[in-house]
Amino acid sequence: MQNIKGPDDLQRNVLDEELCTGCGACTNLCPYIDMVKANAIIIEPCGLSKGRCYNFCPRSYIDVPSLDKSIFGSYREDIAIGSNIYVMKARAKDEEIRSAAQYGGVVSALIIHALQTGKIDAAVLATSSDGVNPKPTIARSKKEVLECVGSKYIVSPTVSKVLDAIKGEMGKIGVVCTPCQMTAIRKMQDSPFETGEEKISLGIGLFCTWCFSPDTYEYIRSLVGSANILKTDIPPPPANIFVIQTDERRVEVPLDEIRKFIMPSCAVCFDMTNEFSDISVGTVEGEEDWNTVIVRTRNGERFLKSAKEAAIIETKPLEKEKFNHLCEASLNRKKRALKEIDGRKITYLTIRDEERSKIISWNGGI
Amino acid sequence: MHVEIDEPGRKVLLMGNEAIARGAIEAGVDFCSGYPGNPASEILETLAGVAKKLDFLTEWSVNEIVALEAAGAAACAGLRAMTVMKNMGVDVCSDFLMTVNMSGTKGGFVLISGDDPAVHSSNSELDTRNYARFADIPLLEPATTQEAKDMTKWAFDLSEELGVLCMVRTVTRLSHSSGLVSLGPITREERSAEFAPLLGTWTSGSGDYTCMFHDALHGKLKTAQEKFEESQFNWYTGKEDAEFIIITSGTGWLYSAEAVKLLGLKDEVGILKLGTTWPLPEKLIAKHLKHAKEVLFVEEIDPFLEQNVKVLAAELAADIGPIKFYGKKSNHIRSEFGAGVGELDVDTVMRGLTETMNVTYIPRDQDYAEKAEKLVGSYAPNRSMAFCAGCPHRASFWAIKRALKWDGRDGIVTGDIGCYSMAQLPTGFMVLKSMHCMGAGIGTATRFGNLKRYGLDKPVIAVSGDSTFYHACIPALINARWNKSNLLYVILDNKTTAMTGNQPHPGIGIDALGEPSPVTPIEDVCKGIGVEVRKCDPFDIDEATQNLYEMLQTEGVKVIIFSRECALTEAQKRKKKPRVYVDQDKCIGDECGCMRFCTRVLNCPGNIWDYTKGKAKIDEVVCNGCGLCAKLCPAGAIIVEEVV
Numbered sequence A: 001m002q003n004i005k006g007p008d009d010l011q012r013n014v015l016d017e018e019l020c021t022g023c024g025a026c027t028n029l030c031p032y033i034d035m036v037k038a039n040a041i042i043i044e045p046c047g048l049s050k051g052r053c054y055n056f057c058p059r060s061y062i063d064v065p066s067l068d069k070s071i072f073g074s075y076r077e078d079i080a081i082g083s084n085i086y087v088m089k090a091r092a093k094d095e096e097i098r099s100a101a102q103y104g105g106v107v108s109a110l111i112i113h114a115l116q117t118g119k120i121d122a123a124v125l126a127t128s129s130d131g132v133n134p135k136p137t138i139a140r141s142k143k144e145v146l147e148c149v150g151s152k153y154i155v156s157p158t159v160s161k162v163l164d165a166i167k168g169e170m171g172k173i174g175v176v177c178t179p180c181q182m183t184a185i186r187k188m189q190d191s192p193f194e195t196g197e198e199k200i201s202l203g204i205g206l207f208c209t210w211c212f213s214p215d216t217y218e219y220i221r222s223l224v225g226s227a228n229i230l231k232t233d234i235p236p237p238p239a240n241i242f243v244i245q246t247d248e249r250r251v252e253v254p255l256d257e258i259r260k261f262i263m264p265s266c267a268v269c270f271d272m273t274n275e276f277s278d279i280s281v282g283t284v285e286g287e288e289d290w291n292t293v294i295v296r297t298r299n300g301e302r303f304l305k306s307a308k309e310a311a312i313i314e315t316k317p318l319e320k321e322k323f324n325h326l327c328e329a330s331l332n333r334k335k336r337a338l339k340e341i342d343g344r345k346i347t348y349l350t351i352r353d354e355e356r357s358k359i360i361s362w363n364g365g366i
Numbered sequence B: 001m002h003v004e005i006d007e008p009g010r011k012v013l014l015m016g017n018e019a020i021a022r023g024a025i026e027a028g029v030d031f032c033s034g035y036p037g038n039p040a041s042e043i044l045e046t047l048a049g050v051a052k053k054l055d056f057l058t059e060w061s062v063n064e065i066v067a068l069e070a071a072g073a074a075a076c077a078g079l080r081a082m083t084v085m086k087n088m089g090v091d092v093c094s095d096f097l098m099t100v101n102m103s104g105t106k107g108g109f110v111l112i113s114g115d116d117p118a119v120h121s122s123n124s125e126l127d128t129r130n131y132a133r134f135a136d137i138p139l140l141e142p143a144t145t146q147e148a149k150d151m152t153k154w155a156f157d158l159s160e161e162l163g164v165l166c167m168v169r170t171v172t173r174l175s176h177s178s179g180l181v182s183l184g185p186i187t188r189e190e191r192s193a194e195f196a197p198l199l200g201t202w203t204s205g206s207g208d209y210t211c212m213f214h215d216a217l218h219g220k221l222k223t224a225q226e227k228f229e230e231s232q233f234n235w236y237t238g239k240e241d242a243e244f245i246i247i248t249s250g251t252g253w254l255y256s257a258e259a260v261k262l263l264g265l266k267d268e269v270g271i272l273k274l275g276t277t278w279p280l281p282e283k284l285i286a287k288h289l290k291h292a293k294e295v296l297f298v299e300e301i302d303p304f305l306e307q308n309v310k311v312l313a314a315e316l317a318a319d320i321g322p323i324k325f326y327g328k329k330s331n332h333i334r335s336e337f338g339a340g341v342g343e344l345d346v347d348t349v350m351r352g353l354t355e356t357m358n359v360t361y362i363p364r365d366q367d368y369a370e371k372a373e374k375l376v377g378s379y380a381p382n383r384s385m386a387f388c389a390g391c392p393h394r395a396s397f398w399a400i401k402r403a404l405k406w407d408g409r410d411g412i413v414t415g416d417i418g419c420y421s422m423a424q425l426p427t428g429f430m431v432l433k434s435m436h437c438m439g440a441g442i443g444t445a446t447r448f449g450n451l452k453r454y455g456l457d458k459p460v461i462a463v464s465g466d467s468t469f470y471h472a473c474i475p476a477l478i479n480a481r482w483n484k485s486n487l488l489y490v491i492l493d494n495k496t497t498a499m500t501g502n503q504p505h506p507g508i509g510i511d512a513l514g515e516p517s518p519v520t521p522i523e524d525v526c527k528g529i530g531v532e533v534r535k536c537d538p539f540d541i542d543e544a545t546q547n548l549y550e551m552l553q554t555e556g557v558k559v560i561i562f563s564r565e566c567a568l569t570e571a572q573k574r575k576k577k578p579r580v581y582v583d584q585d586k587c588i589g590d591e592c593g594c595m596r597f598c599t600r601v602l603n604c605p606g607n608i609w610d611y612t613k614g615k616a617k618i619d620e621v622v623c624n625g626c627g628l629c630a631k632l633c634p635a636g637a638i639i640v641e642e643v644v
């Protein structure tokens, strides 16, 4: 049974609680909601008590068991990183992609492959004109995909662009996005409302521990002046720094100094590894030009197989120790989120009781 | 045009305002100025229409005080000059009025003031007759269209004779109704202008000189009073020595006459109709107070006659004995809102008479009244006031509403006088939170935007129109900058004085005659003042919103000009309008994603609901083809087709 409410509840339960992720799932659906600085704003109540805005929102409610069931056919066995078929390391074979990409370039390589093989006709990615502020965009060629390489750590309203792509009748759509955004897309696909969601044929999820709010840009500028920003990075622990690479120099900011810009909604996020994607991609500790890849759905598995066969990517097994670290990081995220959720009496997340107690009583180690 | 027919004695149908214009023409007016405002706008429009042919001067002035000053100068130079304005315009010109009354005039100098009882199109029920008393100037109040013409003409003679400006007060019902007028001859006397004031200086003086001028003014008023005793515009009808009399002026006279007739009181009630209401013709009034035991006052808006006659009665008390007075004070003459408020009509007078004279009258039985009301309701849809189809203000206010929501600090929007005043209503999404007089939007915003010291720290937006900008906003804008206020001033530049019927203003390059004149660009004025200025088309709604939002994020005084021609003037000029229609297969109507945005929120008269299909449609007759709804339709269901 879907828990569908309307914009008033969105205002009360999500926006007033500062839980908006800025994903864009509620904008671009109607003239009543705009997205400003990664916050949805209701301009005028539409008067309906049930709507897609609430239905698609990744912070209105997430019923994990029911989403698992609709995406994977059954409930997850892995409480640390969610349903998966296998986990491995991979990187793009194409040197050009790899050198431009954030890490191993798996994401860009897979999207280019999907476009070239007709798996998708258009991909919703995030580009940036200043190296920091993301702007969701639609890519349909290798060139356009390469214009989007690299992580922008400020939130991107990617889902609103997905809605654009659907409305624009661009055929089959692929999307690269963070976990909250993927959740919104899956909720859309699971919703009784028809929005054209069946056109979304491939969801590549980025790992994400948190995301910055748009105000971060001015802060970053205050650190590097008007220099051209080439890349930003958050190297995996224990580095604990935010790195800004400009064409002049490399600036390292202790994470503790920049944490204040983290989106408030990240505090209640339960999902680091993008648990509802077809394929999730993240970093590998200590190996800058490789990616950790989690293949989750049959769709993802088939597609990855074709990419491997076409020699688009090369793969290696992920070391047990690194896998364990990944699981620990993810469990840590979940535990922190549950604490926050319980402490603030927020009710958006539904998980199985046994899973909840396992996470809460988890004390490190796998 | 009827006003220019030169056939003395011929009877023609004229609107009250046209009759006033005709009166001026018959008086041989040399110059007429004014600022548009209901109900007086058509007077100058009518005069401008014949000014070239009859070879006299007219101007739309930037505001009423400039208008009165211009006319004052022409009259000082020996010409016959007139200024027309609405009620609140008299407030604006009062500063000059309170001195030019004393400095006097050589040529006939007439001020026409249009009052608006029940506020058909104003935001005050100001009774400007008080100004005549306040300024010690003669006041005439026409009761009929014929009198509107005759009194205006006479006002020039009177003014010239007395050497003081003369005020004629009309009201909406007189100005905007038509009646038969018997024409007089059109005289064109060739006068030459010269600057030759009687005392060498045209001034109200200072110190003792002012007191002397003031006293002289009182003397002129005395002379006026003597003339008024004999005036043909005052008369008494009904029973010679009636114990119950009505004292009335202006439109009140016809209502009174009709009420007395309908109630069959002709043999009991006398009516004293006054056309010259300040100073009062005291002897004439005293004559009738002598036989009256009860007096009912019938007049528009304030108890002006009522109070002044009561003072007179007190002075005469020993002679005339006790009299019972009825009217506004006694609550016998009242509208649905109360006494001294709203507009008169025959029913109001009849109620006053039945309540004071012990007669009963049932105009129609209750059943019939209810039935009639229902029937009328079924034919005339109940509509709230709204911006016209295609009006750019609709887009402007949607942009302002959005920008304020984006900003999230619960900003304040202060407004001004014009069509856009309606943004207090749903048609402007109830964005406007204040409205007073011309220029008050930015004037008040200046301090709303500068009260941080006392804890008010919200973004402030002032809104005015283009004509209002020239009229009254420039000093306030300078003041805002001077005093370091924080505000965003939105100028809705629709290239016309729209509210009053599309008169020109200094920004569009034509004058009252429709002839080319130099332009004073709003943008240049603001830039000259030194504030940041942006300009955009409100129909580029996202750009407009973004601009507003960005400007709200910075401190200081900023101006954004929303530039888009009024839908009405644009429609008059173009040959073909784009065809707009709804692709009903695409329309998602009241479903999630729309919920009738075009008909329920945007609410343009061109957007209508097709009840049979449960979809939106366009009233193609009403639609102006602006395409705003097509831009905002979430389903892309509204199609704009250029017609070639």
Ligand SMILES: Cc1cc2nc3c(=O)[nH]c(=O)nc-3n(C[C@H](O)[C@H](O)[C@H](O)COP(=O)(O)OP(=O)(O)OC[C@H]3O[C@@H](n4cnc5c(N)ncnc54)[C@H](O)[C@@H]3O)c2cc1C
Residues within 6 Å of the ligand: A100, A101, A102, A103, A104, A105, A106, A107, A108, A109, A124, A125, A126, A127, A134, A148, A149, A150, A151, A152, A153, A154, A155, A156, A158, A176, A177, A178, A206, A207, A208, A209, A210, A211, A212, A281, A282, A283, A284, A291
């Ligand atoms: C906000 C954010 C936080 C992240 N946090 C972690 C983390 O904690 N741990 C971890 O292992 N990995 C994290 N990642 C993922 C990591 O940074 C890489 O994006 C990922 O490993 C893919 O690398 P790649 O070389 O294949 O990327 P590339 O081939 O360079 O492709 C990157 C893709 O990411 C998309 N993208 C960039 N910025 C955004 C954005 N803001 N929103 C949506 N899409 C975007 C681009 O469109 C591009 O397609 C994060 C990414 C983001 C954007």
